[in-house]
Amino acid sequence: MTTYVTPTAEIATVRTSAIKLHGEDGFAGMRKAGRLAAEILDAVVPLVQPGAVTSDIDDFIRNMMLEAGAVPATLGYHGYQYSCCISLNNVICHGMPGDKALREGDILNIDVTPLVDGWHGDTSRMYLVGDVPIKARRLVDVTYECLMLGIEQARPGNTLGDVGHAIQTHAEKHRYGVVRDFCGHGLGRVFHDSPEVIHVGRPGTGPELRPGMIFTIEPMINAGKPGVRMLDDGWTAVTRDRTLSAQFEHSIGITETGCEIFTASPKGLHRPPY
Ligand code: MF3
Ligand code: CO
Ligand code: CO
Helix, strand or coil: CCCEECCCCCCCCCCCCCEECCCHHHHHHHHHHHHHHHHHHHHCHHHCCCCCEHHHHHHHHHHHHHHCCCEECCCCHHHCCCCCEEEECCEEECCCCCCCECCCCCEEEEEECEEECCEECCEEEEEECCCCCHHHHHHHHHHHHHHHHHHHCCCCCCEHHHHHHHHHHHHHHCCCEECCCCCEEECCCCCCEEEEECCCCCCCCCCECCCCCEEEECCEEECCCCCEEECCCCCCEEECCCCCEEECEEEEEECCCCEEECCCCCCCCCCCCC
């Protein structure tokens, strides 16, 4: 059984098993945090070039957050030491910035979460480095479509199973694998809150969506099988079969009639080519 709760001052900042139903203050907070997150993903577009070093992109993102009066929510999160995640090629998620240079033909996900006035704006997009083979571009396109098809199902009366089903159906139609080991999540004053947003599912199953719910949808789609392998660094998740992986993420809030996307690109840079 799913339970829902209206966040009070006491529970707003703690993870709860009940799903929080936020009010107008939550939506206003998420709008501001989501906008900064999306502006950052817009601003890094010209930095993604052959030869660019991913730790320089991380520095840029941290500085842009600090200049905007925000804090990178990932910095120090369970010991994570960076202001974003940069996941290249066969890396599924939580890739760590480092001294590695980007190369022509790479695809990468950049995932940012600025904390603005106590609210988390969590979003990621794929980027292409120079000329990218058609196979990789197709994976990126289908992954974006998966996210948007999931978001289309996000409205009162539907369930999280409807969201997962839409994503899974589209990915598997293209013979891609949907990662099961990581999921979307409720968020707000808490970075990772209930519910878990699973990117596969059956229609009509799982928690019912209600106005006030705020969560991410962030499908990770592998060109091959869904299997994950963790690297020894404890963070980096790669595809077990070494195929490419792609991901897009938005933070959304359920409204009376559908949903609001808090992290839409102000510049219209929704998907590559940018
Ligand atoms: N932004 C990621 C997400 O979508 C979480 C990153 S946590 C980190 O949920 F510690 F790896 F940065
Ligand atoms: Co997220
Ligand atoms: Co994220």
